[in-house]
Amino acid sequence: MDNLLILAFSAFILENIILSQFLGICPFIGVSTKRSNALGMGMAVLFVMLISSSVTWLLYKYVLELFSITYMRTIVFILVIASLVQMVEIFLKKVSPALYKALGIYLPLITTNCGVLGVAILNISKEHNFLEMVVYTTFIGLGFLFVIYIFSMIREKLEFSPVPKAFKGAPIALVVAAILAIIFSRFGGII
Amino acid sequence: MNNKDNFFKGIIKENPLFVSLLGMCPSLAVTTSFENALGMTMGVFFVLVLSNLLISLIMNNKKLAEMVKPVRIPVYIVVIATLVTIVEMVMHAFTPALYFSLGVFIPLIVVNCIILGRAEAFASDNKPVASLIDGAGMALGYGLAIMSISIFREFLGKGTLTIWGDLQLNLKFIFDFLKIEPIAMFVQPVGAFLTFGLILAAITAIANNHKNKLAKEVKNNG
Amino acid sequence: MKNNGLVSGLVLLTIGLVCGILLSVVNYFTAPKIKEVEDAIKYAALEEFYTLADYDISEVSGEGDFGTIFIFKEKGTETIDAIVYTVRAQGYSDSTKVEMLIAVNSDLTVQDYKVVSQQETTGFGADIVDNDFNVSVIDDLSGFDSVSGVTKTSNAIKTCFTLVGERIASDLGGGLNE
Numbered sequence: 001m002d003n004l005l006i007l008a009f010s011a012f013i014l015e016n017i018i019l020s021q022f023l024g025i026c027p028f029i030g031v032s033t034k035r036s037n038a039l040g041m042g043m044a045v046l047f048v049m050l051i052s053s054s055v056t057w058l059l060y061k062y063v064l065e066l067f068s069i070t071y072m073r074t075i076v077f078i079l080v081i082a083s084l085v086q087m088v089e090i091f092l093k094k095v096s097p098a099l100y101k102a103l104g105i106y107l108p109l110i111t112t113n114c115g116v117l118g119v120a121i122l123n124i125s126k127e128h129n130f131l132e133m134v135v136y137t138t139f140i141g142l143g144f145l146f147v148i149y150i151f152s153m154i155r156e157k158l159e160f161s162p163v164p165k166a167f168k169g170a171p172i173a174l175v176v177a178a179i180l181a182i183i184f185s186r187f188g189g190i191i
Numbered sequence: 192m193n194n195k196d197n198f199f200k201g202i203i204k205e206n207p208l209f210v211s212l213l214g215m216c217p218s219l220a221v222t223t224s225f226e227n228a229l230g231m232t233m234g235v236f237f238v239l240v241l242s243n244l245l246i247s248l249i250m251n252n253k254k255l256a257e258m259v260k261p262v263r264i265p266v267y268i269v270v271i272a273t274l275v276t277i278v279e280m281v282m283h284a285f286t287p288a289l290y291f292s293l294g295v296f297i298p299l300i301v302v303n304c305i306i307l308g309r310a311e312a313f314a315s316d317n318k319p320v321a322s323l324i325d326g327a328g329m330a331l332g333y334g335l336a337i338m339s340i341s342i343f344r345e346f347l348g349k350g351t352l353t354i355w356g357d358l359q360l361n362l363k364f365i366f367d368f369l370k371i372e373p374i375a376m377f378v379q380p381v382g383a384f385l386t387f388g389l390i391l392a393a394i395t396a397i398a399n400n401h402k403n404k405l406a407k408e409v410k411n412n413g
Numbered sequence: 414m415k416n417n418g419l420v421s422g423l424v425l426l427t428i429g430l431v432c433g434i435l436l437s438v439v440n441y442f443t444a445p446k447i448k449e450v451e452d453a454i455k456y457a458a459l460e461e462f463y464t465l466a467d468y469d470i471s472e473v474s475g476e477g478d479f480g481t482i483f484i485f486k487e488k489g490t491e492t493i494d495a496i497v498y499t500v501r502a503q504g505y506s507d508s509t510k511v512e513m514l515i516a517v518n519s520d521l522t523v524q525d526y527k528v529v530s531q532q533e534t535t536g537f538g539a540d541i542v543d544n545d546f547n548v549s550v551i552d553d554l555s556g557f558d559s560v561s562g563v564t565k566t567s568n569a570i571k572t573c574f575t576l577v578g579e580r581i582a583s584d585l586g587g588g589l590n591e
Contacts, residue, residue, distance in 0.1 A: 020380045022220040026304065029215065071280060071440045072433065074298040075272035082268060114216050114302040121295050166396035167388075170212055174388030181381045255424070262421045266428055273432035277439050284446035287454075 004135050011139035017115055018147045019181040024115030028148055029173055031106070033159075038152035042145030044106040046138075048088060049116050052081045053137040056120040057130065077120050082111045115144060151180065194324050201328030208336035209394050213304040217296045218337045219383040226353040228341035230289040232334030234282070234297060236327070238274045239306050243314040243326030245270050250315045267310045268301070275300045288356075305333060343386050348377030459483060459497060462516040462525045468494060478502065478576055480512065482584075494519055496584055502572035511569040515577050528570070 017023050024045065031041045056077045064070050089107045092100040110116060119140050123133045154176055163172050207213045214235075221227040246267060250256045259266050279297045282290040290297065300306065309329055314322040345352055350373040352360040366373055376382050459465060468485040475482050480499030487494050497516045516524040 022216050022380070022383065023299075025215040025219060026213075029212070069437070071276060071436055071444075074276050074279065074301055075269060075429075075432065075436070078268055078272050078301050079265065082265065112302045112304055112307060114299045117302050118295055118299055121298055125295065164392075165399065166392045168395075171388045171392035171395060174384045174391065178381050178384035178388065181379075181384055185380065258420050258424045260421075261418065262425045265425055269425070269429050269432055273436060276436055280439055280443040280447070284443040284450065287450045 004132070007132060008135050008139045011136050012143045012146070013184055013187045015140075016143045016147060016184050017119070017140050018144060019177065019184045021118070023118040024113050024144060027106075027109060027113060028151065028177070029170055031109075032148050032152040032173075033155055035149070035152045035156060038148045039145075040102055041106045041109075042148045044103040044110060045113060045115060045144050046141030047103070048081075048085060048107070048110050049119055049141045049144075050134075050137050051088065052084050052116055053120050053123055053133060055084065056080055057123055057128075057133050060124055073121070073124070078117055081116055081120070085111050115140075147180065147184075151177070194321070197321060197324050198328040201325065201330075202332040202335065205329075206332045206336060207305045207308075207329055208333050209391065213308060214333060215387075217299065217303065218333075218340060219380075219387060221293055221296055222337055222341035222344050222383060222386075223348070223378045224292075224345045224353045225338060225341045226289070226355055227292055228334075228337045229355065230282070230286070230293055231296065231337060232330070234275075234278045234293075234300055235303065235305070235333055236330040237278055238271065238300055239309060239330040240323060240326040241274050242267070242271050242306055243309055243322040244319055246310045247314040247317060247319040247322035251319060263315070264307075264311075267307060271306055271310070272301050305329060340383075340386055340390060343390070344377045344382055347374050347386075348379075348382060349373050349375075455481070458514050458527050459516075461527065462497060462514075463495065475499065479580075492519075493584075495524060496581070498577050500573045500576050502569040502576065511573070513570060513573045515573060517577065517581055521581065526574075 015021060018025065018028050027041050027045070032038045059076060059080065060070070060073065064072060064076065085107055089100075089104065092103065092107075119137055123136060126136075128136055151173075155173065158172060158176070167175070201207065205211065208215070208218055217231055221231045249259060249266070249270075250263075275298060278300070279290075282293070282297060309326060313325050317325070342352065346362060350361070350363040350366050352362060354360065363373070374382075377386065456465065459470075463485060467488065469488055471484045471486070473482045473484065474480075475498070478501050480501065482499065483497040484493055485495040485497070486492060495516060495518045497514055499512065499514055501512045511528060513526060513528050515526045518524050
């Protein structure tokens with residue numbers, strides 16, 4: 001239990017997917033100009049990440065390792081993620097139009113979100129068991145949601161701030177991210 | 192467009208990292224040392240050049256192209272993922288130290304937007320040779336960008352420049368001369384965001400300046 | 414063209430198969446080299462503990478928190494002289510496990526230990542590897558020196574020692590041979 005708590009905390013804050021592992025930077029900079037967009041993107045990533053990590057973990061343990069073709073990992077994982085994203089999209093459209101409306105436009109972007117593939121691979125290379133995998137993935141996804149949401153609030157304010165001309169857009173966003181990264185890395189003292 | 196322009200557009204005018212902001216994740220993560228950035232560049236170069244060539248060969252064959260069209264994105268992904276896996280295996284076997292320090296970012300070349308982006312935007316409707324040159328230019332442009340970030344980060348953070356393996360420039364004397372320590376922050380995540388942000392701002396400033404000058408000239412002439 | 418979906422699917426499948434075969438060919442050439450590299454890393458660490466030529470070394474794959482266990486027997490006999498454990502434990506600041514090699518002689522004295530893979534927060538981690546934890550006998554951790562300020566990692570290392578301490582007695586009694 002202790003271990004799981006530590007795992008959850010470090011996945012959420014210390015090893016934050018954006019601020020310390022640099023995965024999923026594109027949506028972090030690109031889709032964080034508005035709070036509602038950030039929330040939608042974060043939810044979509046959390047959702048897809050959890051499904052795809054579970055599927056790829058099972059595939060790896062029960063198919064790839066069994067036939068000792070673990071070198072096919074990258075190719076299999078990316079295809080699984082791409083087709084899962086499609087399926088999730090179709091499924092949501094049928095079952096929950098409201099949710100589809102909220103998340104739909106973010107789903108195609110997720111296939112090339114390196115966070116999703118990255119977490120699937122990290123779960124394998126860190127040798128997590130199934131429970132650890134679920135906890136790790138959930139909290140990594142929540143960490144993404146949390147940071148992108150905070151970041152979008154800051155960026156909404158930045159719109160009205162007198163930013164030097166050269167810093168407009170991505171450069172100031174990166175500098176803000178640097179400050180966030182300092183804050184997050186200092187949480188290490190808690191445990 | 193002639194071959195020369197085709198090659199150089201990837202390095203300056205359409206630089207994938209500094210102008211189009213593509214492939215940011217590895218550019219932040221592997222720039223802690225020059226050696227890592229160089230290794231990443233070689234990986235991206237191999238994958239991008241060959242994927243552009245192969246995809247262009249597939250799409251230039253009329254009959255094949257028609258069959259592939261509805262499933263072209265999965266086809267691109269399979270081709271790219273295969274090339275990336277080859278890079279991964281070769282690096283693991285022959286440059287293990289580099290393999291371990293790049294870690295998860297080698298397989299993640301698959302989702303580097305530059306590669307799929309060039310496949311879709313250029314290689315799918317251009318001749319193989321042109322695609323090859325485009326790929327080489329883009330990969331080199333990306334490589335020069337991440338290497339320049341890594342030079343700043345490694346020098347400011349550790350006071351060294353690791354070219355390859357044991358070949359290392361020790362520039363600590365500059366810090367000794369100024370009586371300060373290297374700023375460790377620069378090799379930590381914070382430094383990645385900060386360095387990239389500042390370089391990007393500098394480039395924007397230069398570009399703006401250039402634009403203003405051009406505008407002035409036009410005005411004066413008119 | 415009729416049946417466009419089917420044809421396209423078949424093309425995708427063919428390309429997938431070609432790529433798969435290509436990869437297995439590359440793998441055939443690189444896999445032995447990769448294994449060699451990993452063995453070299455492993456044995457380079459063991460070499461620091463003992464003179465490898467003096468012993469018969471056998472490997473047993475461990476379970477749970479234990480990785481490969483190397484049993485050092487006196488040349489030509491069945492007496493176990495020493496056991497080197499590969500053991501993993503959770504670090505506190507990171508979800509990556511700390512992996513250690515711990516070499517224990519048959520009289521329960523600790524020959525040496527080494528952190529082999531450890532990707533904890535750079536800076537903290539690097540310091541700790543060079544530290545001496547003041548453990549000389551495996552079933553006595555009272556002198557364990559949990560380096561002040563960097564206790565996150567050293568806790569994981571203490572767990573490694575505890576794990577080895579718990580199973581060493583039964584292994585030395587020949588538990589591994591059964």
